[in-house]
Amino acid sequence: MRARDSVATWIAFCVAVVLALPQPPDPFRVALGALLGAILVASGFFFASRTRTLPSRPPSQRTRLAVLSLLLGSVLGAFLLSLLVLAARAEPLLRARYAGRQYEPAWRPWALGFESSILEEVASRLFAMSFVAWIVLRLTHRSRLAFVIALVISTLLFGLAHLPAWAVVAKTTPMLVIGVILLNGIGGALLGWIWWRWGLPYAILCHLAGDVVIQSLAPKLLG
Secondary structure, eight states, X not given: OHXXXXXXXXXXXXXXXXXXXXXXXXXXXXXXXXXXXXXXXXHHHHHHHTTOOOOOOOHHXXXXXXXXXXXXXHHHHHHHHHHHXXXXXXXXXXXXXXXXXXXXXXXXXXXXXXXHHHHHIIIIIIIIIHHHHHHHHHHHOOHHHHHHHHHHHHHHHHHHHTHHHHHHHSOOOHHHHHHHHHHHHHHHHHHHHHHHHTOHHHHHHHHHXXXXXXXXXXXXXXX
C-alpha cells in the first residue's frame, strides 16, 4: 500500500511541477522537479511511517473525511480571505499580489490550487513535518511532543516559504512579513493537524479548497 501511495503521490507532484513552471515548461526543470519530488516523497513516507500509524479506513469513512476536508478548506479559505481584506487596510502592500488578476479565466484558481496544494503539502507536511517529528521522537520518545514541535516548525516554515512570492510584487516591510506568516501559519496549523490525524490526501483536499476560495475571490476583492 505504501509503495502505491508513494508512486501516486510522486506522479501528482510531477504534474503539479509542470503546471507551476512557466509554459511551455523547460524539460530540464521538469526533470529536476521530478527528482526533487522523488526524494521528498520517498523520504517523507519513510519518516512518516516511523512517527505515527494511520488506521485502515473503510471507503465510506474515507469519503466522509474527504468531504469534511473540502468543507474545512472552504471555511478556512473564507476566514483567511476576510483576514486578508482587513489586513490590507492596515498594509496596502498586501493588495499588490492580486493586482491585475480580476479578469483571469475561471480555470486559473483551480490550477493554482492544484499545484500549490500538492507541492506544498508534500514539502511542508509529508517531508518537513515528518522529518522533524522523527528527530524529536528519536530524542525524546514522546509522540505528543514530537507532533507539537513538528507542527510548530513546519507551520513556521510554511509561512516563511510564502514570503518570496510577496516580495516579488511588494516592498518587504515588517507588517507585510508578519501578515504573511500569520495568515499562512493559521492555514498551516490546520493542514498539519489534518495530515497527522487523517493523512496526506485529506490535507491536500483541504488545501485545494482553501486555495480555490482565496484565488477566486481575492483578485476581485483586493485587485
